[in-house]
Amino acid sequence: MSxxxxxxxxxxxxxxxxxxxxxxxxxxxxxxxxxxxxxxxTGSYPLDGAQVWATLLGDAPSDTATTVVWEFRFPxxxxxxxxxxxxxxxGAALQYVTxxxxxxxxxxxxxxxxxxxVVAVTILAxxxxxxxxxxxxxxxxxxxxxxxxxxxxxxxGGETLRFILMGIGVAALISSVTSxxxxxxxxxxxxxxxxxxxxxxxxVGWDEVRWLTVTAIFVVPAFMAAARPLSAIRFxxxxxxxxxxxxxxxxxxxxxxxxxxxxxxVAAVGPLGFVGLVAPHLARRLAxxxxxxxxxxxxxxxxxxxxxxxxxxxxxxxxxxxxxxxVTAMIGVPVFVALILRxxxxxxx
Amino acid sequence: MNATRTIFAATGFWLCLGxxxxxxxxxxxxxxxxxxxxxxxxxxxxxxxxxxxxxxxxDLRMPRAIFAISVGAALSxxGALMQGVTxxxxxxxxxxxLMAGATFAVIIGIGWFGLAGSAYVPLFxxxxxxxxxxxxxxxxxxxPGGATPLTLILSGAAVGGFLYAIESxxxxxxxxxxxxxxxxxxxxxxxxxxxxxxxxxxxxxxxxIAALVIARQVTALAMxxxxxxxxxxxxxxxKVIALGAVVVLTAxxVSVAGPLGFVGLVIPHVVRxxxxSDYRLIVPFSAIVGxxxxxxxxxAARVVLAPVEISTGIVTTMLGAPMFIWLVRAKL
Numbered sequence: 001m002s003x004x005x006x007x008x009x010x011x012x013x014x015x016x017x018x019x020x021x022x023x024x025x026x027x028x029x030x031x032x033x034x035x036x037x038x039x040x041x042t043g044s045y046p047l048d049g050a051q052v053w054a055t056l057l058g059d060a061p062s063d064t065a066t067t068v069v070w071e072f073r074f075p076x077x078x079x080x081x082x083x084x085x086x087x088x089x090x091g092a093a094l095q096y097v098t099x100x101x102x103x104x105x106x107x108x109x110x111x112x113x114x115x116x117x118v119v120a121v122t123i124l125a126x127x128x129x130x131x132x133x134x135x136x137x138x139x140x141x142x143x144x145x146x147x148x149x150x151x152x153x154x155x156x157g158g159e160t161l162r163f164i165l166m167g168i169g170v171a172a173l174i175s176s177v178t179s180x181x182x183x184x185x186x187x188x189x190x191x192x193x194x195x196x197x198x199x200x201x202x203x204v205g206w207d208e209v210r211w212l213t214v215t216a217i218f219v220v221p222a223f224m225a226a227a228r229p230l231s232a233i234r235f236x237x238x239x240x241x242x243x244x245x246x247x248x249x250x251x252x253x254x255x256x257x258x259x260x261x262x263x264x265x266v267a268a269v270g271p272l273g274f275v276g277l278v279a280p281h282l283a284r285r286l287a288x289x290x291x292x293x294x295x296x297x298x299x300x301x302x303x304x305x306x307x308x309x310x311x312x313x314x315x316x317x318x319x320x321x322x323x324x325x326x327v328t329a330m331i332g333v334p335v336f337v338a339l340i341l342r343x344x345x346x347x348x349x
Numbered sequence: 350m351n352a353t354r355t356i357f358a359a360t361g362f363w364l365c366l367g368x369x370x371x372x373x374x375x376x377x378x379x380x381x382x383x384x385x386x387x388x389x390x391x392x393x394x395x396x397x398x399x400x401x402x403x404x405x406x407x408d409l410r411m412p413r414a415i416f417a418i419s420v421g422a423a424l425s426x427x428g429a430l431m432q433g434v435t436x437x438x439x440x441x442x443x444x445x446x447l448m449a450g451a452t453f454a455v456i457i458g459i460g461w462f463g464l465a466g467s468a469y470v471p472l473f474x475x476x477x478x479x480x481x482x483x484x485x486x487x488x489x490x491x492x493p494g495g496a497t498p499l500t501l502i503l504s505g506a507a508v509g510g511f512l513y514a515i516e517s518x519x520x521x522x523x524x525x526x527x528x529x530x531x532x533x534x535x536x537x538x539x540x541x542x543x544x545x546x547x548x549x550x551x552x553x554x555x556x557x558i559a560a561l562v563i564a565r566q567v568t569a570l571a572m573x574x575x576x577x578x579x580x581x582x583x584x585x586x587x588k589v590i591a592l593g594a595v596v597v598l599t600a601x602x603v604s605v606a607g608p609l610g611f612v613g614l615v616i617p618h619v620v621r622x623x624x625x626s627d628y629r630l631i632v633p634f635s636a637i638v639g640x641x642x643x644x645x646x647x648x649a650a651r652v653v654l655a656p657v658e659i660s661t662g663i664v665t666t667m668l669g670a671p672m673f674i675w676l677v678r679a680k681l
Contacts, residue, residue, distance in 0.1 A: 102503070107506070151674065151678065162677060162678075164503065165499065165502055165503075165677045166674060166677055166678075168502065168506050168673075169670050169671075169673040169674040169677060170670070170674065172610065172611075172666055172670045172673070173666065173667065173670035173671065173674070175666075176610075176663045176664075176666035176667045176670065177667065179535060179660065179663045180654075180659050180663050180664075180667070183654070183657060183658070183659050183660065183663070184654050184657055184659075198517060273510065273514075274510070317522055320521055320522055321521075322518050322521060322522075323517075323521075325514075326514040326515075326517050326518050327514075329510055329511065329513070329514035330511065330514050330515065330518075332510075333507050333508075333510050333511035333514070334511075336503075336507045336510075337488055337504065337507050340488060340489075340492050340500060340503050340504055340507065341488070341491055341492050341493075342493070
């Protein structure tokens, strides 16, 4: 690992800079801006780069350009990025906390819990305020996460992988309840819920951008603060306790943060599978670093991943839009398989 | 088997069979217009032309009840064989990727090759089920520690998720072709015609007969590979036959009803509680109990939210997933 130590204040403050990680994160940011531009340009009303920038700066070449960019493409792309970052961070936190490389909000039922609540609200109480969605989704997925954790803990140990299996079972159960609700519901509402369930960024607007940003302001700093306990927990509970970390509290706090991120993301765009699984591993491949830097890289990777998935989904077979969730699943499963092939039955990160 | 046991088993078998017949008649009598059981019986044994209820029973309702019985029996026997041969309590056509493979192949076969003829459906389903099974097995065996229940389920989930994503995209791109398949995809006995069933029927029969024939050797295999070999069982041959039977049964069931999750998991476990570990009993009892189970589930699917109907597959999953969770807790 190439590191340089920056020292200041006569050696009292030292900052170690992993060069490669910094370079990679700059590269990812550039790529994200590239995808953003590209995505703003592409569609049934194509624009060139100059026109896009002019529109963003308030000097639009035409009214149509303003509408297309500001009302449709820009919020949608932003949501894709934010949601990607959220799911990726959520997956990373779950993987660290459960010390299980296969943890992912959609694999362990957290996404499905959020989805069930949102579908239930859409179908049974359509009048309920739109802003209640993320909060209710958070409640739903928290219940599911708690259920799975309680159910998978046992005296015999070996919880890590049991946790995943339990999640697969719980996810199946919850999905079936969701489907039953869909059959029961009014057809129009059911159709709208159905599109959302495939994990689609396609109908989002500035409302979603707003609530996602609010969540980000509260949760992301908490996450960065969690980097310290995370790096200790990674070596096992005993080590963490020895280092003076309140493991139990840190654990539950992190799980709640992870669930909050996943639930907000799901409430906005529906369950996007495998992002939380893939992004942390890709980030680790791109650059080795400490936990804090790894979280940054993970967030950026997730954003890029979902941004690209959404772009591919709407450009590949235009005018038909493939929901981003299907694209992320197609990318994610091969990674999942690769991980199964490398994971020992009792594994650690 | 000693004499007492044989008598017990025989009595139990006939009792269960009676239960299935009752469920079958009940299934037919329930509907938008309730038809008394007596009339149902009459319509089956001595049908009269021109009697409206008899026509409803024979043309509209009976096919569906027959589908339910066949599918339930096929999936349960497939699950029992898989659990026995792989000695994996969590084996089941749905969990281990066979259903996903079969569904995928049917969708792709119809969408890309335009094979609308119902004769091809079971064939495509069988090819898909085989590919799904082999894929899941290969991935799990390549994992460190080999094909344990754990790696098998994980790779089953991976293969299932992947195929599901591709088939959903295929459906989105070609919505007209698949309008009729929406319901089928969630596992449902509605809207399938007798033609499809008749094409699947030989597959059902072949699979069930194969399962009964190898039941004795499967009992030995369930005790362990070495034990089985020591008892003179050609383990490789039995495994191949079992795989064939499982694939054929799953394919037939999927072509008729789409993916009905967890039936093959639940029934063999319940049956084992009562009849023990002899597959000569487990296989026939699974067939009977599974037939009754899916029939009753299908009644529930139609009645609970009437006039709206829930897909049968949704109900089997709701009932089966808790069993899966319990098994993970108890056996792994």
